[in-house]
Amino acid sequence: MTNETGPVQTVLIAFDTLFNKRDYASAERFWSPRYIQHSAHIPPGREGLFDLVKSLPATLRYENHIAAGSGDFVILHGRFSGHGLPAAWIVADIVRMEDGVLAEHWDVIQDEATGAQSRSGLPMFGDKFPA
Numbered sequence: 001m002t003n004e005t006g007p008v009q010t011v012l013i014a015f016d017t018l019f020n021k022r023d024y025a026s027a028e029r030f031w032s033p034r035y036i037q038h039s040a041h042i043p044p045g046r047e048g049l050f051d052l053v054k055s056l057p058a059t060l061r062y063e064n065h066i067a068a069g070s071g072d073f074v075i076l077h078g079r080f081s082g083h084g085l086p087a088a089w090i091v092a093d094i095v096r097m098e099d100g101v102l103a104e105h106w107d108v109i110q111d112e113a114t115g116a117q118s119r120s121g122l123p124m125f126g127d128k129f130p131a
Contacts, residue, residue, distance in 0.1 A: 007097045008069040011076065014102055015093075019062035019080070024050055029101075036104040049105075057084050065125055072097045079112065079125045087111035090124045 005013070014030035017023050027050070035046040042049050053060070059082030066077040074095045081088035090112050096104035115121075115129040123129045 006069065007072070007074050008067045010097070010100065011069075011074040011095050011102065012064060012067055015062050015064070015076070015078075018050070018053055019060060022053070022058075024054070032098060032101045032103045035102060038104070038106040039109075041107070041109065042105075057082060059083075063125075077125075085111075088125075088130060 010030065014027065017030060018027040028046070031046040031049070033046060035049070037044050037048060042052055060080065061082045062078055062080055064076055064078045066075075068075050074097065076091075076093040076095070078091055078093065079088050080091055083089070088111075089109050091110075092108040094106040095102050098104075110124070112124055112130055115123075118124070118129070
């Protein structure tokens with residue numbers, strides 16, 4: 001990756017390239033061939049992640065709400081929708097960068113709550129509840 005792009009922007013571009021554009025050839029530039037996956041929902045390695053995305057409906061969409069970085073780590077708060085399950089997922093993704101690429105990943109995943117389900121009365125993502 002170029003020096004002008006910081007870690008947070010690199011991860012946001014990587015997620016858009018893989019999950020929204022489904023451009024696997026370009027996405028390979030963002031993920032290390034030695035990528036370490038800690039998610040309980042995703043098979044190991046870069047190939048495991050890419051194969052999972054390939055198996056999901058074309059309606060899959062990633063939207064980012066918050067992105068922050070510290071040192072080699074980037075944390076994203078986002079929504080995955082269109083994956084074929086009843087509720088969208090609200091996800092905190094934690095990525096460790098190494099040599100300008102995504103090298104390691106952890107996540108925390110929760111079904112998006114409706115207005116009726118939210119004890120706080122506030123949406124989990126953005127400023128309105130899902131339809």
